């Protein structure tokens with residue numbers, strides 16, 4: 001599929017940001033998985049890095065490829081993180097969390113010097129909000145939080161797994177997918193969500209990404225902040 005080729009091309013382009021000896025954040029999702037596989041090939045060729053995965057899935061993939069791993073307990077400074085996104089606007093504000101890993105992803109991104117986004121061209125948008133905004137919530141508070149987010153103008157859905165049960169994150173929380181439509185003021189919405197008790201984290205990543213690499217066919221478009 002052309003989309004998969006673009007994801008792989010963007011992931012390949014991000015390897016230029018990884019240097020020998022670095023601690024590297026490993027994102028989550030299908031595009032980040034391409035990056036992890038390509039990084040695994042570089043490790044086999046002799047690249048010495050240590051990875052910090054943003055999900056159990058990415059941890060298992062990295063381990064299966066022989067990528068040495070470390071943790072935030074051992075190391076609190078990450079040189080570069082490569083991750084995917086669901087939407088990226090011209091200011092490199094992101095919606096993330098489609099893959100359910102937004103909490104660990106945001107924590108790892110916050111400890112990262114150079115946060116690199118890799119994506120196929122469909123993720124590049126003029127304004128955020130077509131993709132439903134994932135919000136990770138404490139189960140105890142999910143109905144209350146859902147009501148409060150609905151009052152902000154969203155249609156709110158509890159994310160479910162294929163078996164119909166609520167989706168459970170790596171940190172044992174639930175996710176509300178919040179359909180806002182076009183988000184006119186992402187910065188303000190980010191603050192409103194962060195100020196809502198019961199919200200663990202939301203999928204608006206603002207002032208975090210420094211580079212976005214979009215693949216459109218064989219062309220790589222690089223945006224820098």
Ligand code: 5RP
Pocket residue numbers: 027028029030031032083084085086095096097098099100101102105
């Ligand atoms: C996971 C994420 C992913 O990076 C995002 O959903 C993009 O995934 P994909 O590369 O599969 O389109 O935020 O929580």
